[in-house]
Amino acid sequence: MEANVRSALARDVALPEPVASRSAEPPRGSFGWFVRSRWLGVLFTLALLALWQGVAVSGLVDSALLPPVTTILARFAPAVARGDLIGSLGESLGRMAIGYGAAAIVGITLGILMGRLRVVWALLEPVLELLRPVPIPAFIPLLILFLGVQSPLKIAVVFIGALFPILLSTYAGVRALPPTLRATAVTFRLTWWQTIREIVVPAAAPAMFVGLRTSLAIALIVEVVAEMIAGTGGIGYYVLQAEEALRVVDMYVGIFTLAVVGYALNFGFLAIERVAIPWHAGGAHRSASE
């Protein structure tokens, strides 16, 4: 399970775009332009789906296990019309939002306090280092004892899973405050609270966003895992139930939905990041021309 979480994490780290070559950009619409653009990847994805379709239709693989893509897509309309797909998804996202939101508030607050107050760091560091390596799903049986199998369980699991990346990257960002920036706050005689609000938080914001984005992917993963282990509803339960009832096409519908939702969450997050920390998204890599 931990391996799953790890690989999902690795997947979430976007590959940096290769540095543009010094030679002139190939003209838009040309073959040279196309193989450098995102459309190459889009086309490749479509080609993989076409391959899948061909394999499924030709009977090379049992189509009961691997239904044609068209069959899966055709099932979306009735699944949406029945309401259970959207309902399950909404249930999962609602719980995720609560757990993730709480983790963001607690993680950022504790991360800042640990970074600025030595006593808080000394108090919490051993506990955090003990809890952090435990795979999140290992907490689920324990939490079931206290919280049952309903929503509080899943919210707690998402909270724990999302907390550590947010807390640790906030802490790292606060610790990485340049000494000159700290000295600037001193020479302008900022109070402790002014220093936090006007210097520490904006300076550590890019690091916080790294943690928030990592945790967003983890939140979706552990929500689905929790539903599969202790399911009463939600999109993870929907997938598991479909598989157990041999409604294979519905299972694929659930998986497709998760892929699209995961992509959309990350896409939305990056859009927010561009607005919230424009100096980081746009400027940090640009060098000033002397």
Place this chain on the structure above:
Amino acid sequence: MKIADRPAALAAAGAGKTFWSRSGAVEALAPLTLSIAEGSFVTIVGRSGCGKSTLLRLFAGLTAPTSGVVRADGDVTRYVFQDYSQSLLPWQTVEQNVRFGAVHGSGEPAHGDTATAVRESLAYVGLTGVELRYPWELSGGMQQRVAIARALAARPTVLLMDEPFSSVDALSRAHLQDMIAGVWSKLGITIVLVTHDIDEAILLADRVIVLAPAGAGIAADVSIDLPRPRTQLETRATDAYLGYRAELLRLVLD
């Protein structure tokens, strides 16, 4: 009244700084006694490791002396760092950075006052038309101008500058030197500037303090009696200037 006879804006009495490292005590600055008159322009020179930055940090309250006392009024003292890119706030525009200085200045400015302070400070350092740019979009020389404007917006009476022009190119440096000399004569504030550049030290100062190597204290205290306004071309060609230059070079190199 001559500047040297005015009351002290900054004073150190037996002030020294010793750091403790694994190999034992390291004296960054031997106890020294020094008084800097209100409205004077003092430069501090000396070789690397002589403790000139440590002395400035003592006056700024960025570090506490391990012996003696330092007298400075932190409310009206502001500091310009050598490393402007790490000192300016990258998430704020030029205007917002300077407003930061006005808001965190001595006395509480009225709301209309802040905008005036920002505009005036930018005019002092000769920056217009870049208010809405981010610091990292500007050249090094312009960034340091922003940092100086931000310090001035706080309405200080004492400005401490730690090698403010060492990280900019030679041409920008000459312009910045002329600019800070103009600001000093216009505002009548006290400026203490640390530099390793003998020419810069003479061109700007009424008084050059030479620190002895390895934090051993004050080696010489030289009054610079050159008429103002001084210029890069004429002043630096006079016999008096060249005399100071030879004297100070001998002191620093010894």
